[in-house]
Amino acid sequence: MLALTGDPDPQIRRYALSQIELLADSADEEEILETLRNATRDPVPIVSHQANRSLTALLQKSMARPSRGLGAGTSGVHDAVEGGAFEGVPIARLREAGLQVLQPCLEHLHSFATGSNPDLAKKAILALGKIASPTSLPIFRNSVLTTSLAEVTALALSELDHPSAIDLLLQAAASNDVLIKQHAVLELGRFNDSRALELLLAHAAFPDPAVRANVATALGEHEDRKATCEPLIRLIGDPMVWVALYALKAIGAVKDSRATEAVVARFRTTTDRHIKASAIMTLGFIGNLAAVPAVTAALRDPDDRVRANAIEALDRMALAPKEKSQQIRPLLSDPNNRVVGNAAVSIAQEDLKLALTTIASMLKNPDKWFRASAAWCLGKIQSPQSPQWLLRLTKTEAEPEVLAVALKSLEHYPSSDVAAQVIGLLEHEEPSIRSHAARLLGLVADTSNLKTVFDTYQRETEPVVRAALVNAMGRLAGPSDLLYLTECLRDQEPRVQANAIEGIMASAGAGGPDVIPHIRPFVASTNNRLKANAVLALWQQGEVAIVRELEKMLDPANSRQCFSAIYVVGEIGKSLRFLASGPRKPLLLSALKSVSGLLDKGPSTEDALRKLGRGGRSLYVRERAEAILAELQAGRAEEARQLLGEAVSEMPGEWVWTYLQARMDHPGKTSEARGAILEKDSQLRKDFIGPNLELATLYSSRQETGRLVDAYLKAFEIRLSLLEEQVRISRWLLEKGRVQEAYTTLKFLVSQSPIPTDTHFQIGKMLLFQSRPEDALDHLFRAHVEDPASAEIAYYYARACAKCGHTGLARELLRRVMDSVKEREAPIYQKAHKLYQGMETGGVNGS
Numbered sequence: 001m002l003a004l005t006g007d008p009d010p011q012i013r014r015y016a017l018s019q020i021e022l023l024a025d026s027a028d029e030e031e032i033l034e035t036l037r038n039a040t041r042d043p044v045p046i047v048s049h050q051a052n053r054s055l056t057a058l059l060q061k062s063m064a065r066p067s068r069g070l071g072a073g074t075s076g077v078h079d080a081v082e083g084g085a086f087e088g089v090p091i092a093r094l095r096e097a098g099l100q101v102l103q104p105c106l107e108h109l110h111s112f113a114t115g116s117n118p119d120l121a122k123k124a125i126l127a128l129g130k131i132a133s134p135t136s137l138p139i140f141r142n143s144v145l146t147t148s149l150a151e152v153t154a155l156a157l158s159e160l161d162h163p164s165a166i167d168l169l170l171q172a173a174a175s176n177d178v179l180i181k182q183h184a185v186l187e188l189g190r191f192n193d194s195r196a197l198e199l200l201l202a203h204a205a206f207p208d209p210a211v212r213a214n215v216a217t218a219l220g221e222h223e224d225r226k227a228t229c230e231p232l233i234r235l236i237g238d239p240m241v242w243v244a245l246y247a248l249k250a251i252g253a254v255k256d257s258r259a260t261e262a263v264v265a266r267f268r269t270t271t272d273r274h275i276k277a278s279a280i281m282t283l284g285f286i287g288n289l290a291a292v293p294a295v296t297a298a299l300r301d302p303d304d305r306v307r308a309n310a311i312e313a314l315d316r317m318a319l320a321p322k323e324k325s326q327q328i329r330p331l332l333s334d335p336n337n338r339v340v341g342n343a344a345v346s347i348a349q350e351d352l353k354l355a356l357t358t359i360a361s362m363l364k365n366p367d368k369w370f371r372a373s374a375a376w377c378l379g380k381i382q383s384p385q386s387p388q389w390l391l392r393l394t395k396t397e398a399e400p401e402v403l404a405v406a407l408k409s410l411e412h413y414p415s416s417d418v419a420a421q422v423i424g425l426l427e428h429e430e431p432s433i434r435s436h437a438a439r440l441l442g443l444v445a446d447t448s449n450l451k452t453v454f455d456t457y458q459r460e461t462e463p464v465v466r467a468a469l470v471n472a473m474g475r476l477a478g479p480s481d482l483l484y485l486t487e488c489l490r491d492q493e494p495r496v497q498a499n500a501i502e503g504i505m506a507s508a509g510a511g512g513p514d515v516i517p518h519i520r521p522f523v524a525s526t527n528n529r530l531k532a533n534a535v536l537a538l539w540q541q542g543e544v545a546i547v548r549e550l551e552k553m554l555d556p557a558n559s560r561q562c563f564s565a566i567y568v569v570g571e572i573g574k575s576l577r578f579l580a581s582g583p584r585k586p587l588l589l590s591a592l593k594s595v596s597g598l599l600d601k602g603p604s605t606e607d608a609l610r611k612l613g614r615g616g617r618s619l620y621v622r623e624r625a626e627a628i629l630a631e632l633q634a635g636r637a638e639e640a641r642q643l644l645g646e647a648v649s650e651m652p653g654e655w656v657w658t659y660l661q662a663r664m665d666h667p668g669k670t671s672e673a674r675g676a677i678l679e680k681d682s683q684l685r686k687d688f689i690g691p692n693l694e695l696a697t698l699y700s701s702r703q704e705t706g707r708l709v710d711a712y713l714k715a716f717e718i719r720l721s722l723l724e725e726q727v728r729i730s731r732w733l734l735e736k737g738r739v740q741e742a743y744t745t746l747k748f749l750v751s752q753s754p755i756p757t758d759t760h761f762q763i764g765k766m767l768l769f770q771s772r773p774e775d776a777l778d779h780l781f782r783a784h785v786e787d788p789a790s791a792e793i794a795y796y797y798a799r800a801c802a803k804c805g806h807t808g809l810a811r812e813l814l815r816r817v818m819d820s821v822k823e824r825e826a827p828i829y830q831k832a833h834k835l836y837q838g839m840e841t842g843g844v845n846g847s
Helices: 002-006 010-023 029-039 045-062 091-113 118-131 134-143 150-157 163-173 178-188 194-202 209-221 225-236 241-254 257-269 273-286 289-298 304-316 321-333 337-347 352-363 368-380 385-396 400-410 416-427 431-444 447-459 463-476 479-488 494-507 513-524 528-540 544-553 559-577 586-600 605-612 616-633 637-650 655-665 672-680 682-687 689-702 705-735 739-752 759-769 773-786 791-803 807-820 827-841
Strands: none
Touching (some): 010 029, 010 045, 010 273, 091 118, 091 134, 091 544, 091 559, 118 134, 134 150, 150 163, 150 178, 163 178, 163 194, 178 194, 194 209, 194 225, 209 225, 209 241, 225 241, 225 257, 241 257, 241 273, 257 273, 257 289, 273 304, 289 304, 321 337, 321 352, 337 368, 352 368, 352 385, 368 385, 368 400, 385 416, 400 416, 400 431, 416 447, 431 463, 447 463, 447 479, 463 479, 479 494, 479 513, 479 705, 494 513, 494 528, 513 528, 528 559, 528 586, 544 559, 544 586, 616 637, 616 655, 759 773, 759 791, 773 791, 791 807, 791 827, 807 827
């Protein structure tokens, strides 16, 4: 099906793109999304429009977005913002606050949508559709009846859960202009509305084939399966090939067994290879066993695609494995590589040995496409042999097409071993293979490969490969590895810089103030994509005041920058729609909560943004904290307490308010009240050593040993994480050749944490006393190698050996201890002698 997206016939391309939605669960999601994104740039409007629809549907499916459920005259809000709250503020209120912040940009979009520039108008309408605010309905009322804008407006209206949206679509669907009618009809299936269904049924036999094709698609999306099956059955027999294809696709989505007979009849009577192949695929989606004779007959069809589809269709049917195997087995020797590959994957469920024998034969085939199909099979048949065979293929295969499929299949087996064996392909002569290898390394997520990927990036000359390497680093890097990605921001290729921004956001998890300084400079970039990515990233980090910069970008005089800004406004609006159901962005939610709180108190949106400041919430919090600290240092406790109360009211949930409250209300370090405040804030205890030590003192006074240990361990964990961060910075400076800076950092490290030379001995001795000799043994061995002259270390090493049953080695060690100690009265000699004598008599085992 993916291959058909490149068909010369635009109607076939459009059909293939619509069919992809049905294959999303069984095919590679990334490949499908990439195909759809590329198709959105198709020069034929009906193709690009279908790509946009399918892409939107798949993305919404991934976020579990519910379908429309509005009836006539019913008002409602999108389910994504119904119910739920963030820190006590309803999600709907947060969205409302976000739209208020975005309002100046929306006004620009409204102006573009009604202006004389058709390109600006289309992009603005699409963005307004993503935002889905009812305030845009007056704009859509005119544009949906304008021929040049009807397509994008219909798509935008389909995103709106508002009674006026369907009213406008119904009005457009009744238009005498066929172009307006066909675009409106296409979107009506998304609404569970009786008027929409009535209009669709009335247009199922409309003279224009484009309208009939869109009616078929819409009927396939409508919830009333009982009413839509019969008209779809009639459309299967449409004389226009591509109308019949859309009807078949819709029947496959509906999965109504009543259509089985009609689909079988269409398959048997048609001479068109596209209809035959799609009919068989549809029978597989329906899954009715009554169609098995037709599907098995298709296994012998002269058309390669029909035979391949027939195998997939049988796999979807609830057929007994043995019976299915008997039908498919002859196709293991088919002359077509795709047919053999499908057959091998199907047979593997019943006879894995036969399937692997077939694949082994395919791997030896001189035809590279057979070898590529074999590599694809090994990704589907996840047997113990599959990763080994694929790894061997990466070392022996010369054809880039085969290598690419092998690397793609290895993505099903992410492991450090796989990464170690393919990392050499980062140096392959073919850029596409280097890119595939980088992607695989990113998916394996073995962080030990991060430096190798970064070093390869620094040597790489191809921009496409550098971009792939940066994507991999974004997957591999953690919050402490931002230095690698910030280095990539200096790349001269805008695509690489944009990927670095995305990587920084991904590596930071939910993000945080630390990433903002790295991204902010790119808001001033002259590259449109880079600037847009930076603005969108900052918004997601809660920098809602960035809309001021976005508004400046909406200048029609700079059309390319304006287009990018329109896109970002749409994406921001979409993020507001899915605040509850999309990926959680706590900094954005927190910032919107702050805006909501400020707006509730009366200031204008501009005043609220000014209060948040250029640095967003994080900077505003720091400024307020500094004002409170200044009052405290001046001895004005009441003023400080008043400022703190205002800060907590405007921006609750910040750890700094907890810390300041404990300091002001309960200055005694071990007071119960102060401890109760500190215990409430988990973030405070996660980031600071001091509160944990204070609590440890409190727990000690209460004789709560378990909580005392927990508090001290938390303090040590924070201390260690800070030391690790300093070590990483020093190592990075050294790798970059900045030796003097690395040396200065090292001196600071040593002054903060002296390095004892007997750590292995102390740990081993502790473990031995805890009756864990097996764990102690390795530490004591290392200590002994480091200091073989130490009688004390040798003695405890001998004790561990004796405990573990290594009596011969233990005796040898004890003899050496006694020989090295001149004073027989020395305690270490006495202990060694006692243990040795006990072992000789068999009465002591390292006790």
